[in-house]
Amino acid sequence: MSWNVSIIQMDIVFGDPEQNFLAAENWIKAACEGKETDIVILPELWTTGYDLTRLSEIGDSHAQKAISFFQKLAKTYQVHIIGGSVANKKDDGIYNTLLVINKEGQLVHTYDKLHLFQLMDEHLYLKSGSTTGLFTLDDEILAGMICYDIRFPEWVRTHTSKGAKVLFVSAEWPLARLVHWKALLIARAIENQCYIVACNRSGSDPKNEFAGHSLIIDPWGEVIGEAGEKQEILTRTIDLAKVTEVREMIPIFTDRKPEFY
Numbered sequence: 486m487s488w489n490v491s492i493i494q495m496d497i498v499f500g501d502p503e504q505n506f507l508a509a510e511n512w513i514k515a516a517c518e519g520k521e522t523d524i525v526i527l528p529e530l531w532t533t534g535y536d537l538t539r540l541s542e543i544g545d546s547h548a549q550k551a552i553s554f555f556q557k558l559a560k561t562y563q564v565h566i567i568g569g570s571v572a573n574k575k576d577d578g579i580y581n582t583l584l585v586i587n588k589e590g591q592l593v594h595t596y597d598k599l600h601l602f603q604l605m606d607e608h609l610y611l612k613s614g615s616t617t618g619l620f621t622l623d624d625e626i627l628a629g630m631i632c633y634d635i636r637f638p639e640w641v642r643t644h645t646s647k648g649a650k651v652l653f654v655s656a657e658w659p660l661a662r663l664v665h666w667k668a669l670l671i672a673r674a675i676e677n678q679c680y681i682v683a684c685n686r687s688g689s690d691p692k693n694e695f696a697g698h699s700l701i702i703d704p705w706g707e708v709i710g711e712a713g714e715k716q717e718i719l720t721r722t723i724d725l726a727k728v729t730e731v732r733e734m735i736p737i738f739t740d741r742k743p744e745f746y
């Protein structure tokens with residue numbers, strides 16, 4: 486399986502879903518119209534940004550608005566959408582939820598961010614999820630994760646040990662820790678022998694400047710695509726046969742000794 490993957494490294498207007506929906510539609514159109522794009526991915530909390538104190542007002546009730554928006558665009562452009570994450574107002578609280586919609590317009594998976602990032606006050610306003618980020622598209626096992634999750638190698642391993650070949654990451658990663666972003670993602674790719682498609686936002690909000698530098702990394706750990714700091718679409722072809730090739734050459738998934746860890 487070979488896919489053309491496009492990362493939408495967009496800026497996010499703080500606390501203004503209306504503006505962000507309009508911008509996202511234009512970005513998805515730019516990534517897909519007249520092009521053979523198979524998958525697009527958006528950043529974390531792209532509808533609201535980190536306007537956490539107003540999430541009960543500007544969050545998306547059961548993510549319905551974002552889901553319908555993506556369903557329409559997925560069918561129009563015949564593209565799978567990793568819909569970044571949105572502030573998802575459920576009955577028991579607000580979650581940071583990653584949405585996966587296939588090109589037929591079906592909601593394939595939702596993943597609520599597991600690890601909440603205290604440095605940016607997430608634990609005060611959001612609830613932590615309780616499911617994995619595993620899903621399938623075109624019969625391939627894949628995984629989705631959100632930002633801070635990449636600091637937890639055991640969480641990524643939970644997904645790759647169940648067969649995930651690509652890890653999609655949606656993020657709002659600050660520029661102050663750009664070195665960590667790149668090093669952690671390369672390490673996750675090498676140790677899990679998987680592709681990483683990591684979408685960060687660009688721009689800033691009242692508290693943080695964000696790093697951009699979205700990355701596409703192959704299962705050997707080579708960076709095959711890296712965005713700059715500003716808004717852009719980063720597109721690369723990923724060939725999942727390379728995952729099998731690397732896993733056969735250095736068979737860590739059969740050599741590991743989980744009974745000792």
Ligand SMILES: O=C(O)CCC(=O)C(=O)O
Pocket residue numbers: 602605631632633634636657658659662665
């Ligand atoms: O781990 C980090 O340094 C950044 C994490 C983050 O910004 C987030 O999870 O939103």
